[in-house]
Amino acid sequence: DADVTQTPRNRITKTGKRIMLECSQTKGHDRMYWYRQDPGLGLRLIYYSFDVKDINKGEISDGYSVSRQAQAKFSLSLESAIPNQTALYFCATSDAKEGLSYEQFFGPGTRLTVL
Amino acid sequence: QKEVEQDPGPLSVPEGAIVSLNCTYSNSAFQYFMWYRQYSRKGPELLMYTYSSGNKEDGRFTAQVDKSSKYISLFIRDSQPSDSATYLCAMETDSWGKLQFGAGTQVVVTP
Numbered sequence: 001d002a003d004v005t006q007t008p009r010n011r012i013t014k015t016g017k018r019i020m021l022e023c024s025q026t027k028g029h030d031r032m033y034w035y036r037q038d039p040g041l042g043l044r045l046i047y048y049s050f051d052v053k054d055i056n057k058g059e060i061s062d063g064y065s066v067s068r069q070a071q072a073k074f075s076l077s078l079e080s081a082i083p084n085q086t087a088l089y090f091c092a093t094s095d096a097k098e099g100l101s102y103e104q105f106f107g108p109g110t111r112l113t114v115l
Numbered sequence: 116q117k118e119v120e121q122d123p124g125p126l127s128v129p130e131g132a133i134v135s136l137n138c139t140y141s142n143s144a145f146q147y148f149m150w151y152r153q154y155s156r157k158g159p160e161l162l163m164y165t166y167s168s169g170n171k172e173d174g175r176f177t178a179q180v181d182k183s184s185k186y187i188s189l190f191i192r193d194s195q196p197s198d199s200a201t202y203l204c205a206m207e208t209d210s211w212g213k214l215q216f217g218a219g220t221q222v223v224v225t226p
Binding site: 004031033039040041042043044045048050058090092094100101102103104105106107108109 | 119121123147149156157158159160161164203205207210211212213214216217218219
């Protein structure tokens with residue numbers, strides 16, 4: 001079984017709808033991240049969480065919210081989806097031990113299309 | 116201007132050739148430098164990691180960091196079709212995990 005899983009893998013929705021993307025991990029890592037990937041822009045950090053009680057905004061958090069339900073679960077919500085949120089979304093985890101957070105383990109991604 | 120610049124390619128090379136990839140950056144505080152590889156329809160995975168300046172070699176892969184020029188490189192020797200992927204550079208100022216990624220370069224190795 002995959003260490004980092006994301007559901008759904010693909011989603012098509014309409015403008016204004018609320019969407020939740022879910023991420024689960026079995027690696028036992030404390031740190032979790034949400035990124036979006038757009039052609040020509042690479043990966044951009046949306047939110048990150050260093051433990052269940054610690055959630056921080058990343059580079060592009062406007063229009064998104066997150067919930068860290070447990071060490072293993074980190075969800076991303078789009079409260080009112082808009083077309084420019086169409087992108088590939090990745091969840092990632094890393095070890096909290098000093099000096100190891102550069103190695104992030106990514107899920108398979110969720111392809112989201114907002115019409 | 117983005118903090119990390121990377122040519123998106125695509126870069127097409129024949130099997131056996133040397134692949135040369137690079138990124139430039141503007142933030143002199145970056146100390147940790149990484150290369151991630153992303154196959155089509157997959158998440159990125161860490162390929163190489165270098166702290167501060169210098170070279171690092173791992174099999175057919177060599178990573179170089181030149182902090183004075185704010186320039187990092189990845190070389191792939193004896194390239195194989197299985198090396199066809201997108202290669203993303205990434206860097207951070209500390210080890211907190213807040214990575215800044217380049218746009219990624221698509222590499223195609225033709226048999």
